[in-house]
Amino acid sequence: MIIVKIGGGSRINVKGIIVDLAALDEEFIIVHGANALRDKLAEDLGQPKQVLTSVKGYNSVYSDEKLIDVMMMAYAGLRNKRIVELCQQNGINAVGLTGLDGKTVLGQRNQGIRVYENKKQKLIRDFSGKPQSINKDLLTLLMGNGYVPVITVPIIDELNCAINTENDDVVRVLQAAIKADTIINLIEAPGFLKDPEDEGSLIPAIAATDLEVHEARADGRMKRKMMAIRRLFEHRASRVIIADGRSEHPVSDALKGKGTVIQ
């Protein structure tokens, strides 16, 4: 079983990814983002995205109700259904799901993000939080009948409200539920880079045990990505591959070890 995370960047070659997946003879589940589409939509609608940086340096998008509307349009609507359409055009009988649908991904609303605002510490409450569990029965029911789940945010919280969360964390709880042996994370870079500005500085391999070191050095969104990946190994992932989602054959390249292989 493979979990394929399709990044939300505009240069991700979604078609190439789906064509590769259609040729796989292994079961897989897709999780995807849509941040490029969301940012553009928010801009077009005159509601530019606001990023909160927590007192500890973690970045997150301020998710008020309006932002959740935009996420539903960009993630659950346009991106999810165009991926489902591409799947159907390549013989993959996909079913698109957000965490709300059938309570596929259950989470916990955050108690408030601590941020600094004009030198004061403030608590910002919004519709965001952390995923905690997966409705594994629904996924197995669908997969057992030949359907391929294509999952994205928002997820559902303890008050049955739609909340935003980090797609990498969704992959973590999904991994905890289905114990995939390989997780492929397709991003707009060759893989993890020693120097984020230099695409040639690919780190071809990282021992799972060294992740914590890398995490300490990273900041903002990259710190979060590292931590989410470290947690994957707590749920018996055997191999995590961070690979280039922009190439012609992102999935088959990744499976050949092209990118950052963490095991």
Added chain:
Amino acid sequence: MIIVKIGGGSRINVKGIIVDLAALDEEFIIVHGANALRDKLAEDLGQPKQVLTSVKGYNSVYSDEKLIDVMMMAYAGLRNKRIVELCQQNGINAVGLTGLDGKTVLGQRNQGIRVYENKKQKLIRDFSGKPQSINKDLLTLLMGNGYVPVITVPIIDELNCAINTENDDVVRVLQAAIKADTIINLIEAPGFLKDPEDEGSLIPAIAATDLEVHEARADGRMKRKMMAIRRLFEHRASRVIIADGRSEHPVSDALKGKGTVIQ
């Protein structure tokens, strides 16, 4: 079994509808529109909707690829997921589906709409068409496991492309598949009106056999609605109720016969 069609108008009381449905002890499936959201979104994005009127007087929205993107955002994204969220908040374990997901609604791309353009007859081809069948197995699989399908456009055509279609026609093919005894169509009016401008001119009852007469007299979108409803009775619907989706308890009112009852 009841099919509930939730109209896409902005004054539809979706919350009231879901609260009523939660109190029902009968199985139901939801089909919904989102034309108000779509029109606003298209406007905000600077892509105002274009309506085609066929040589025979039928109105339809010109559905190019851009319009399908907007539909995915408005119907499959925002409207569908906010309805699913409301369902979850009222104990209804909803799963949102477009016709693309698991090929729930299969259709046929139109061969071109004949329109008049500066006195010439022209054929306009776009991504629209007619639904023809339903993936009944997926619906029964979900319902058999306690999930409630919440269905909307786009649907999938013979080339596995997303196409636009009339939600009333989706209700027709759904009825052909699941043979519901009651179909409730919730719109932004008390029901069918003798005079569309006068909300007091409600037609409380119509014999199914007289529908053809009403259809001949109507035009544009209303003509299409009449024809779609006439077809419902070809698939053993016993009762179709056109009722006011704006009232406090749209569904329970409809079930008490408030609106236009056709049987």
Added chain:
Amino acid sequence: MAECPVCGYEFDLPPNTEEGEIISCEDCGSELEVTGKDSVQEAPAEEEDWGE
């Protein structure tokens, strides 16, 4: 010169014909759809009503 796919009659398309326009073959009267400068194809049969 365009050629009617139904009866093979060859004819010139009037200068201002647009792509997508429906014309009838002067010889056999079939309904044809203009698909290019000098190309036509049989127009699909008219269906009752379309899309949304």
Added chain:
Amino acid sequence: MAECPVCGYEFDLPPNTEEGEIISCEDCGSELEVTGKDSVQEAPAEEEDWGE
């Protein structure tokens, strides 16, 4: 007068305090969240990181 929910100590909120601000109780030092003009509640424990 606001009252610390942890130790009961009563105190005036400085004029420019904003809703959502985190302050500590002068008496017991607990972290409190300002919820209104004269009202505070215990601030939720800080969690590692949030949202996307």
